[in-house]
Amino acid sequence: TQLLEQSPQFLSIQEGENLTVYCNSSSVFSSLQWYRQEPGEGPVLLVTVVTGGEVKKLKRLTFQFGDARKDSSLHITAAQPGDTGLYLCYSGGSNYKLTFGKGTLLTVNP
């Protein structure tokens, strides 16, 4: 099973600040997905990245997939309180060995 390391584990920032969270593995990702989970709810898919070096933007969120496909980052510009939640990365790996990282718990204070 592929292990995913996410950092930081906790992040508390003020509204308007920028931030980056990371997802890393010692193995190559075949693809990687980012999810956001709000308290008491299930995770919601944000994006899927597949190609090494790929960059995807979703409004104020920028997702990057490392060239070697072993790491990924999520950058949020001008964070808002609505961005608060648990950010999870997920990789299907091979032979459907499914792995989620522990997540980064983000709090954006007004």
Place this chain on the structure above:
Amino acid sequence: ETGVTQTPRHLVMGMTNKKSLKCEQHLGHNAMYWYKQSAKKPLELMFVYSLEERVENNSVPSRFSPECPNSSHLFLHLHTLQPEDSALYLCASSQDIGTGGYEQYFGPGTRLTVT
């Protein structure tokens, strides 16, 4: 109803009770999953079904018994649980399973408390 639904949303049960969690997906997907999410732990995959056949059982205690009668429905039967089984139980579905991973769509979860 759209997406993935779960019932009940909240459940309190004693250690000697028997209860069931229900999940239904309205997405036409072939694969369904049960996850356990406890405080300070990552999402733990419990079971995976593909076309109603169980393809993954991650060393889950026998007091958890899954059932997948068709590709749209998934149940988790609970009996003689322990307090440490208290957690958020999430159901998810995906188009298929296989190398590379498929995007998963989650239900809102059932918050289970074992007293």
